[in-house]
Amino acid sequence: MENKIISTAKKCEADIIGFAPAERFDRDNNIFKLLPETKTVIGLAFRIPRGAYRGIEEGSTYYQYTTMAVENMEETIMPMAQLRVACELEEQGYLALPQRRHQQIMAQENSTNPEVAYDSIYRGMDKELQMDFLDAAVKCGLGEKGLHGALLTDEFGPMVSYCFVLTDAKLPPAEVYRPHLCDGCGKCIAACPGGAIDNDGNVDPWQCAVYYNGANGTKNPFMPPDAFKEFDNRLEIIAGKAKVTPETARKILDNIYFYPSAQHAYQCSICGRACDIDCYVHLEEKGVLTKKFKTPFRKREKCPAKKCQ
Numbered sequence: 070m071e072n073k074i075i076s077t078a079k080k081c082e083a084d085i086i087g088f089a090p091a092e093r094f095d096r097d098n099n100i101f102k103l104l105p106e107t108k109t110v111i112g113l114a115f116r117i118p119r120g121a122y123r124g125i126e127e128g129s130t131y132y133q134y135t136t137m138a139v140e141n142m143e144e145t146i147m148p149m150a151q152l153r154v155a156c157e158l159e160e161q162g163y164l165a166l167p168q169r170r171h172q173q174i175m176a177q178e179n180s181t182n183p184e185v186a187y188d189s190i191y192r193g194m195d196k197e198l199q200m201d202f203l204d205a206a207v208k209c210g211l212g213e214k215g216l217h218g219a220l221l222t223d224e225f226g227p228m229v230s231y232c233f234v235l236t237d238a239k240l241p242p243a244e245v246y247r248p249h250l251c252d253g254c255g256k257c258i259a260a261c262p263g264g265a266i267d268n269d270g271n272v273d274p275w276q277c278a279v280y281y282n283g284a285n286g287t288k289n290p291f292m293p294p295d296a297f298k299e300f301d302n303r304l305e306i307i308a309g310k311a312k313v314t315p316e317t318a319r320k321i322l323d324n325i326y327f328y329p330s331a332q333h334a335y336q337c338s339i340c341g342r343a344c345d346i347d348c349y350v351h352l353e354e355k356g357v358l359t360k361k362f363k364t365p366f367r368k369r370e371k372c373p374a375k376k377c378q
């Protein structure tokens with residue numbers, strides 16, 4: 070049966086498929102509250118086309134990354150694959166529960182998701198259970214955890230999206246990565262134009278949201294000269310040096326209108342996903358990624374303006 074599931078998932082564009090037996094999860098893990106009969110977690114990882122990052126790397130187009138690499142992956146490509154895999158399991162008489170990321174629902178009262186508009190999020194939804202995606206991806210053998218919390222894969226580095234199907238079918242376990250990709254170089258931390266990642270790799274979600282949306286002037290070709298004119302610390306904000314709180318972040322975000330958001334409240338990554346891109350470039354330069362390309366991703370030195378960060 071595993072071959073049928075793998076071929077169905079591949080036909081639906083999944084690139085990496087791994088099965089984690091239930092024994093890899095503690096009994097109090099949310100997967101058992103979501104589906105107590107869970108015997109296997111099926112992990113599906115999808116490459117984000119490397120070319121989709123070119124516009125946000127060069128500062129030439131931001132909409133393509135947001136619509137093709139985030140919105141379409143989350144809202145169309147991955148749910149379609151999950152549904153087909155779930156139907157395949159049901160055909161064989163098994164239970165199957167797809168699990169996609171809740172982009173606009175969170176258990177915490179005062180956190181945010183930088184990928185969507187902060188005021189589109191329903192907070193404090195602790196009865197709406199969600200599994201720990203990164204932990205499950207690692208247990209499914211899809212990749213390893215990078216310092217800044219991205220899933221790093223042998224094939225595509227951090228340029229992947231992923232989702233799951235819980236099932237009561239028993240499937241052969243995937244090998245879990247022995248971590249070998251993240252070398253602790255810190256380039257992901259240094260690349261963030263808003264200092265949103267601390268030295269231990271923890272990402273401050275509000276700091277990230279402000280700079281993901283383009284508060285750093287050196288990363289934002291759309292910023293008007295009088296941006297943030299109501300703010301006493303406008304130069305600090307524009308230089309990527311302002312430390313925000315949830316309250317000040319909301320005010321700054323209310324004053325960012327530089328680029329239209331996509332559907333489903335998805336926001337454009339004006340920061341250029343610098344943490345992931347610099348990680349990818351680092352792994353590519355080291356030659357450790359198995360998916361090879363004819364030319365390197367980075368075509369020229371990063372914009373000199375960024376050297377002032």
Ligand code: SF4
Pocket residue numbers: 215216217250251252253254255256257258347348349351
């Ligand atoms: S940039 Fe370096 S430290 Fe950060 S996740 Fe990638 S390999 Fe690890």
Ligand code: SF4
Pocket residue numbers: 183260261262263264265266272276277278280281340341342343344345
């Ligand atoms: S580079 Fe962008 S996505 Fe990464 S932590 Fe900084 S603001 Fe967030």
